[in-house]
Amino acid sequence: MRIELVRRPQHSALFSALSPFIALGLTLVAGAIMFSLLGKNPVDALYYYFIDPLTGIWDPGNRWQLHELAIKAAPLILIAVGLSVCYLSNNWNIGAEGQFIIGAVVGSFIPVVFPGWHSWIVLPLMLLLGMLGGAAYAAIPAFFKVKFNTNEILTSLMLVYVAQLFNDWLVRGIWRNPEGMSFPGTIRFSEWAILPQVWPESGRAHWGFVFALVAAVVVWFMLSKTLKGFEVKVLGQSPRAGRFAGFSSGKVVFFAFLLSGALAGLAGISEVAGPIEHLNEKISIGYGFTAIIVAFLGRLNPLGIVAAGIILALTYLGGESAQIAIGVSDKAVRAFQGMLLFFVLACDTLIHYRVRIAGAPAAKAAETKAGEATQGA
Amino acid sequence: MSVDTTGGNLLEVRGLTKIFGTLKACDGVDLTIRKGEIHALLGENGAGKSTLVKMLFGSLEPHSGEIRWNGKPVTISSPSVAKKLGIGMVFQHFSLFEALSAAENIALSLADQTPISTIAAKAQALSYSYGLPLDPYSVVGDLSVGERQRIEIIRCLLQTPELVILDEPTSVLTPQEADKLFETLERLRVEGKSILYISHRLEEVKRMCDAATVMRHGKVVAHCDPRQETAASLARMMVGSEVHAVVRAPVEGVERAEALLEIRNLNRKPATPFSVPLRNISLNVRAGEVIGIAGVAGNGQGEFFEAISGEATQPDAGTIRIRGKDAGRLSITGRRLLGAAFVPEERLGHGAAPRMKLSENLLLSRYATDSKAFLGPAGFVKESTIDAATQRIIKDMDVRKSARDPEAAALSGGNLQKFIIGRELDRQPTVMVVNQPTWGVDAGAAAKIRQSLIELARSGSAVLVISQDLDELFEISDAIAVMHNGALSQPLSRTEATLEKIGLLMGGAEPGHVDHGLETA
Structure with missing residues (x-):
């Protein structure tokens, strides 16, 4: 028996819609196997991962958990929406983690350096600086790609480590809080520099989640309804046809990197001005990398990315509750996310190909016949 | 041997059917190919020719029907089975890896571990003996469509097949090259090989083929002897109704009409080490006329098209003028906004x-x-x-x-x-530039496209057609210029242009010195 992939004449709309769900299902199965191998009851483990953080839906006493979900989902959605534009235009920005950190650093400039400036303008300026910082940092791989034809996967990824170490140096060095007992981290931001909570009565979710939803809708509209979105998709799918259309691939490289950098930067500054309230050395729990999974699980569609962001945020929360309840290592979260990306990419094959199982006996028979005929000739 | 009781029939197909969804692409097709016969398969696009051929070559599985090879029923489940039987195929859309050399591409299709140098030598010998010169070490990505086709043909012949299937083989060749190919086919026939020849060029089919099968809408509508038919009667069988011959009313006063597309001393350095530089090309296309550019594939037509379209811009704005305005530095969008339209060679x-x-x-x-x-x-x-x-x-x-x-x-x-x-x-559009308007297009569609280009010109636009199909250029052009090695000859008006003159220019007679070229000939 052999399994063949046969190209479909048209891509399958059914599997376009189904493939993320198939991937999720396969991830659950693989996750259950992983937990059994770890000696845990897989049903319990999956319960703590995927149901327990959602109990707030029906239990008002646990409503704070939904807020935590929104806090985790906000940066994932913001970054992944930007990445969808990159990936659709065939620009492989892997460095959103770095753009997130630089956005946070640049946006923190005002509250750290001018802590006494108390004005309503501080917060909008911080958000703007965060976006500019992220965009400027993303412009580096874009520039190298356009100018020297370097591979943006490598340059953007390497710049992540530069950003991490730069931030580390700042919060341990010149920006360290003198009253912070030598812990790395800046001073706590003034209340003028804190992103307000959306609904403080029931939990601490901040405006970052609203930014994420707005960004998703705006980028969805741009991609599906405007010429700019068309340009992005044409150059991504068929660069030569894009040039024939008169689109400039260099400009789109910059557009995609600057947009995704700005959104990652906004996510970064929203994170430090929101739940963390100061800049420290571990502001990201790998949001920039997890957002890559979010982008693909959301089928590179910003509206799908909202749902995908919530699912990945769930794995972070579920990881914590599983660690507390049944003692699963927090590394299991990364394994989960990795499996999800693996299955998502694998299932996407079904959109353009169908699987045919060719029975070995039939093929063998045919070859035998063919052989006989040749001998006959 | 006892097997051979079929009276020399190499391949017999009975009731072959293939269904895609609700569409019967092939509906009970019968086909008989005798040994040593050149058999034409005629039909419009979508008639089911490609589907039939893919089933014969094992790329598609039939729903029902029978294929007999030398009288024995066979199941052709994959191309490798087809190759073992002795069926070779030259595709219309080439299946070559662009990053590999010609010889490496050939090596990929051979099962054994023959060294590349041996293959290259064999391929070169074979290519020269069949009149299809080819450098086996050239990288496919840098080759023209015509040269790529040669690789496909050589690759097929290297496997010494009993039946060669050729899909629209002459559409990219000069008349001289096509003649060489016909000699090749003739030689194969004499060697006792059979050929299934898919073409829409009815004159060619009448000249060479011993038998023809005509398909329409998935069904076989006729088996006939093409030599007993006229081109018109063959076309009628294919289309089901009369094909309207292209009508080209002569134009008057074109010399006095405004030049809508002007090219002045266009030079272009090669963009890649293997592409052809453009050498001092000048040409006017006036309102109301169709100018044809003939030339063997790979002589700079692609580079020329990119330079006119603005996919490659020029440093000097006056090099290209559209409707009297300098366009050399404009992008393709800027040139479109001046009224120009472009159709490149590659569709997909x-x-x-x-x-x-x-x-x-x-x-x-x-x-x-x-x-x-x-x-x-x-x-x-x-x-x-x-x-x-x-x-x-x-x-x-x-x-x-x-x-x-x-x-x-x-x-x-x-x-x-x-x-x-x-x-x-x-x-x-005021200016229309088309590269290979009807490559691989069936007779009905090609006639439609050609007629519409003529009508566009007659309505006052300037039309420039780059084509390797000389019949086409003679059918639609008011004047024909020839591109060779990146240079363009003076356009010859239709009264001056003969197949012989154009053929010589295509072969490299000095452009601009047409008379000299003819003297030496």
């Missing part, structure tokens, strides 16, 4: 984005020129207007398709070409 991936719908592919080349109709504020795409325009073009050009607005890659080559040409004609 250049003229159209394969995985995008036809309506999106309409927007591809017309978002700038029709921005008022197609775009709203902030670049909002007006889908309903674009959809209406798409359906209008589909109707005008008789594009046949399986869905209302299918992906470009789902259309057959001819139908996609009709759409791409129609997309540009629909905006009534």
Whole structure:
């Protein structure tokens, strides 16, 4: 028996819609196997991962958990929406983690350096600086790609480590809080520099989640309804046809990197001005990398990315509750996310190909016949 | 041997049927190919020729029906089975790896571990003996369509097949090259090999083929002896009705008409180490006329097209003038806005984005020129207007398709070409530049495309057609210039241009010194 992939004449709309769900299902199965191998009851483990953080839906006493979900989902959605534009235009920005950190650093400039400036303008300026910082940092791989034809996967990824170490140096060095007992981290931001909570009565979710939803809708509209979105998709799918259309691939490289950098930067500054309230050395729990999974699980569609962001945020929360309840290592979260990306990419094959199982006996028979005929000739 | 009781029939096909969804692409097809016979397979695009051939070559599995090879029933489950039987195929759309050399591509299709140098030597010997010169170490990506076809043919012949299937083989050859190919085929016939020859060039079929099978809408409509038929009667069988011959009314006063496209001393350095430099090309195309550019594949036609279209811009703005305005430094969009329209050689991936719908592919080349109709504020795409325009073009050009607005890659080559040409004609361009308008397009569609280009010129536009199909150029052009090694000859008016003169220029007689070229001949 052999399994063949046969190209479909048209891509399958059914599997376009189904493939993320198939991937999720396969991830659950693989996750259950992983937990059994770890000696845990897989049903319990999956319960703590995927149901327990959602109990707030029906239990008002646990409503704070939904807020935590929104806090985790906000940066994932913001970054992944930007990445969808990159990936659709065939620009492989892997460095959103770095753009997130630089956005946070640049946006923190005002509250750290001018802590006494108390004005309503501080917060909008911080958000703007965060976006500019992220965009400027993303412009580096874009520039190298356009100018020297370097591979943006490598340059953007390497710049992540530069950003991490730069931030580390700042919060341990010149920006360290003198009253912070030598812990790395800046001073706590003034209340003028804190992103307000959306609904403080029931939990601490901040405006970052609203930014994420707005960004998703705006980028969805741009991609599906405007010429700019068309340009992005044409150059991504068929660069030569894009040039024939008169689109400039260099400009789109910059557009995609600057947009995704700005959104990652906004996510970064929203994170430090929101739940963390100061800049420290571990502001990201790998949001920039997890957002890559979010982008693909959301089928590179910003509206799908909202749902995908919530699912990945769930794995972070579920990881914590599983660690507390049944003692699963927090590394299991990364394994989960990795499996999800693996299955998502694998299932996407079904959109353009169908699987045919060719029975070995039939093929063998045919070859035998063919052989006989040749001998006959 | 006892097997051979079939009276020399190499291949017999009985009742072969293939169904895609609800479409019967092949419906009970019968075909008999005798040993040592050149058998023509005729039919319009979408008639089911490709489907039939793919079943014979094992790329598609038939639903029902029987294939007998030397009288024995066989199941051809894959191309490797077909090759073992002795069936070789030269595809219309080449299956070559662009990053590999010709010899490496040939090596990939051979099962054994023959060293590349041996293959290269064999391929070179074979290529020269069959009159299809080829450098086995050249990288496919740098070769023209015509040269790529040679690799396919050589690759097929290296496997010494009993039956060679050729899909539209002469569409990229000069008349001299085509003659060489016919000699090759003749030699194969004498050697006792059989050939299944798919072509829409009826004169060719009449001249060479011993038998013909005509298909229409998935069914065989006739088995005939092409030598007993006329081109018109063959065309009638294919199309089911009369093919309207292209009508080209002579134009008067063109010399006095305004030159809408002017090219002045166009030079271009080679963009890659293997592409052809353009050498001092000058040409005027006036309102009302069709100028044809003949030439063997790979003599700079692609580079020339890119330079005119603005995909490659020139440092000197006066090099290209469109409607009297300097356009040399303008991008393709700027040139379109001056009234020019372009149709490149490659349909999929250049003229159209394969995985995008036809309506999106309409927007591809017309978002700038029709921005008022197609775009709203902030670049909002007006889908309903674009959809209406798409359906209008589909109707005008008789594009046949399986869905209302299918992906470009789902259309057959001819139908996609009709759409791409129609997309540009629909905006009534002042200057139209087309590279290979009817490559691999069936007779009915080709006639439609040619007629529409002539009509566009007669309505006052300037039309420039680059083609390797000389019959086509003689059918539609008011004057023909020849491109050789990046230089362009003076255009010869239709009264001066003969097949012989053009053929000599294609072979490299000094451009601009036509008379000298003829003397030495």
